[in-house]
Amino acid sequence: MTTYLTEYAKFTDKHDMDEAAKRHIAANWNEMNATDRAVLDLIRRYSVKYGAAHLKHDTMAKGVVKSNVTVRRAIRKLEKLGIIERIHFIRPVMSGLGANIYIILPFIDQSKLTTPEEAVKPCDSKPQVDNADSEPLFSKSIITKDLKRTSPAELSPTTLFGKMKALLASTIGDSTLARRIFGVYRSQSVRMLKFSIYEDKGDLFEELAIRALQISVQASKHKDIRNIPGYYDGVLRKLINEALFSDIFMEYDVPMEGFFMK
Structure with a gap:
């Protein structure tokens, strides 16, 4: 069963994932070669059902008709460009290493990010009214599981x-x-x-x-x-x-x- 892959998905709709892949290619066209694009497309096709793909290097190499070394080089480039995320997957039962999980990341349009000029705005001298009754404490876009994940009771060790x-x-x-x-x-x-x-x-x-x-x-x-x-x-x-x-x-x-x- 591969339903566990949905836990890693960044998209809820396959069309959004396809669109993100297209925009990644368009934005990084000069940085990518034909093999890079082929590897990305293979990951996209395997991710259609669950939003992520669980693939071995030899499967990918056969899929794009390239060597394992070439495929790994393409994967590293796609990671460096921020197009995919690779997760090393360990089989809990066999206590060994399985194939990697690959996830296509959402496309972030750099041109639409807030510029320093837009971020710094004159301070309004008028006092702001605290309208606590009409505004929610948290944004409606934040769901419960995100709050649990990002707001732990105590900090987790990082080292x-x-x-x-x-x-x-x-x-x-x-x-x-x-x-x-x-x-x-x-x-x-x-x-x-x-x-x-x-x-x-x-x-x-x-x-x-x-x-x-x-x-x-x-x-x-x-x-x-x-x-x-x-x-x-x-x-x-x-x-x-x-x-x-x-x-x-x-x-x-x-x-x-x-x-x-x-």
Whole structure:
């Protein structure tokens, strides 16, 4: 079932999404080549039903008849131009990395944005009447779920270390392990990020780090794990190997058994 994709959709109508794609192409025509436009069109076609597309690189490569490397280059350009958003998707059941989710973003007409001259207006010296009875406290365009999402009771941690600490505190009640677990993550990620082929995967490594911690915490509830950082080390290594292995596999036609040293 792919109905979960509706959670990522930026449009409620496919015609609005099609129009946004057309306007993106028109506005960035000189920045895009034929492959970029073909990849965008493929994402658009796969997004018609649910507003987002869940695609593997090899599926996209076959769809536009280009190599995986060329497709990934086009995806990075579309992201840089603000045309699409890419979300790394992790299969919760298999504890592994799935295909990416691609979302076409709404088109923002830069020419219609407020200019500095328009933004600065003379202050009216007349006092403003507080008409609280006739005006709503919040705009009607703001829906309840947005209020819950954008107005949390307390600020959420933004750093990976902060997220790890908060997760441990809210689950096993011991946030002191966060520093050791973060050290495990740093040891594994830094070793891989130094290679140019992985230098753009920082966000993916952080996502896998949190996923590995969730798996470790969940496992500790069902069995006796005396060394959670050690268990986390094994889980994270498995997720990273699977993520990078599956990405590399699509670039080679030869069997990959024995390619990595164990």
